[in-house]
Amino acid sequence: MTAEVLPHPLTYVREQRGWSMEKLAHLLLLAAGRRGLRVAADRSRIYRWEHRRVAAPSDLYQELLADVLSVDLTQVRALGWPWWLPAYDRPLPFSPVGARATLTEVLVELDHPDRRAFLVLTAGSLVGIAADWARVEPERLAGALAGRRVDESLVTWLESSVTHLPGLSNAAPHECADLLAAVMRATISLLDTARYDAPTRRRLCTVLASAAQAAAWLHFDQGRHASAQRHWRAALHSAHSADDRDLGAGVLSDLAYSATWLGHPRDAVEILTHARTRTRHATARSLLDVRCARALAVLSDNTGTARALHTAENELERGQANSAPPWVSWMSPADLAVDAGRCWLDLKDPQRARAALDEGLGLLDPVRERTRAIMLTYRAHTALADHDVASAVTDTRNALDTALSTGAARCLDLVRDTLRTALEPHRGIPAVGDLRSYARTQFESHAAARQGE
Template identity: 80%
Template sequence: MFMTVEAVRHPLTYTRDQRGWSMEKLAQHLNLAARRRGLRIAADRSRVYRWEHRRVGAPSDLYQELLADVFGVDPARLRTTGWPWWLPAYDRPFPFSPAGARAAHTELLVDLDQPDRRAFLVLTAGSLVGMAADWARVEPERLAGALAGRRVDEGLLTWLESSVGRLPGLANTSPQECVDLLCAAMRATIRLLDSARYDGPTGRRLHTVLAQAAQSAAWLHFDQGRHASAQRHWRTALHAAHSADDRDLGAGVLSDLAYSATWLGHPGEAVDILTHARTRTRHATARSLLDVRRARALAVLKDDVGTARALNEAEHQLDRGRAQTAPAWVSWMSSADLSVDAGRCWLDLADPRRAAAALEEGLSLLVPERERTRAIMLTYHAHAALAGRDVDAAVTDTRAALDTALGTGASRCLDLVRNTLSQSLEPHRDEPSVRELRSYARRRLTSGPV
């Protein structure tokens, strides 16, 4: 059973409810777990109640170990993730229904209140594939009418739509301010969805605003390495897009999740997710994005034939999309993006000459404000130069990538540069240009030596 907005207040509550346990039942399990260790404790309902309602601090180390035993959680997670976020509270997808959408809203609100949950992924890769399959199969349910409360004001709704559409433009220059404003927009939109009165068209507009804001926020969290929070935002975006009956936007969110899966080492799951997403995609530019991300995953899997086909289809769909007005969420998709992803594909398939050519084309086409993409392109171009045994060119690209990444403040870009410095350039560490670059990087980076 999935909990409503009012019922989900604490991850421990959710974890109990998933198992159908009362507070008394959980206390009994804790006492049994203690006895197995030869210990005697006095766990009871009141103790569990205090934990769930934050009337006390975190449980003692012993009680946390017993809780991990009861819920089947690896004890190592306790040392890397603070209470209560190591609990397996949100480890399966919500259904695509009004109750599931409300549960997704609640999960996002909890995340906005606890922004430091970053150490574990909410869903396993297999669960992500299952969520994509459900999304492709289930038809959106029409909104059931106005909820109790005040009617949505048209002026406020128009302002929300306009603001959320403009906010991603702040991501390169003011990422934290962009996150703060997106959070405010999501809170306001969820509050309207949950308590205001509105008709069907207005409800779909509100869900679209929420989907776009959550999707934009997810990318910002992803860029900062906060993958758990990014996943929660993408999941809310998917539910909101589904409630809005916007299949292209939902497919775009799934393509983001697939990109994340590839980035985190799950390319097979990414291919499965994209296969489900492609079945519901309508706009050619949206299909192009899915195809290029499918190519990225296939390249990691060393499927050169599949990669080439996916890239060709992505180019074909992008050309078709130019005759149409692309949806706002994918309006950034361009030939430059196709080129950078193609370059990464050819690098993964050990074809550095094709990679360098694609990346050079992408760099020449990229608009100036896309600095995060430029930093990634430059890093990939350095890898292509190294594969071609041109160390000096790789050093030049890496230095430019470092300067660009520092300007964006995106952890994802900086991590790519650090890995290039510490791993890819390591075999050439004695060459003067590499030594000079490493010295320069130490001066510029504030997070320690490379």
């Protein structure tokens, strides 16, 4: 689980604006001229900055860059190079202004998908977001409300839509993404222009949070981690505005899961610790605990992992007595089993891992193909740990076929990693060679189909 390979942020900022290195150098010369200064700015200097051959531009050059990029100097001094460049996002406050900023961000994202390839929030800032969420109480949004009054039937329809749409993601992820985008646009428009009372505002914020959370998972499955983070952040602020602490905790658990996936398990544990302080429903706590177990397993904490899994199981049983919130209603013993299996695999206990994964596959709802692909890949690793190459080949091939049917990049990447690393030492075995040839053909066909879309 590794983060995306990123260009230098100055490269991104420049290319986002369509500027060559020569163009940026020219703009720096103009900025210096406006100050009555003479500086040396050319393509080679920009190249050195972007390829890290100097520690950082001097203070003067950073001031000129800030002038060209319309960045306030207080940000330059507070954040330092290169973090002040507008290629990075920073945590937003849990306030009406912060909530509004996250909604604007999502609207820009819907109009210009993939405008940034960066993992926009550093792992440490995610922990800060979780801490602020746990500490800050929701504020009442003030100001006059203009426009039409929100109709009760419209709110009910939006709530129903956002409840059922995530289920469509298994069979039609692209269509689901489009429908979720439509729900978000409509809800943001209502929040901006309609007239409504406080309970209706909370319902609209909950709809928006749920839609953004579901959309984040679609982006995450496609490996679009920057987009996923922006949607999760909007979901967290919207849940906070709705005073729905359980939903907010669920969004934080998603951020923690992505942090573990991208190689930041310690930050995941901290995020989940903050999230659990405000979580009310037992099923929600179960999800937080099992994701904490995943992070602790990556950290090789046997005792902590076992304790978190045990607590997750108890909370899940307790939660079944009451109706779980919609955002976590999918949580089941099968999900607990798959995460337990991955935990035991990380802790070098393949027999316990295999037992848990067998149980999970037996319990899993057939429509959840992405989860099935991941479970089969994990089980292939347990088979290899037990020197059962034949079973590993079977599970990997089934995982590949299942992942291809979903088109989820996250699932396909897991299969690729299994073929390239785990099965590589066994490449001389005919069955492994046949699988690699089959996989190569399937991946090529999949890539060609994607290019033709």
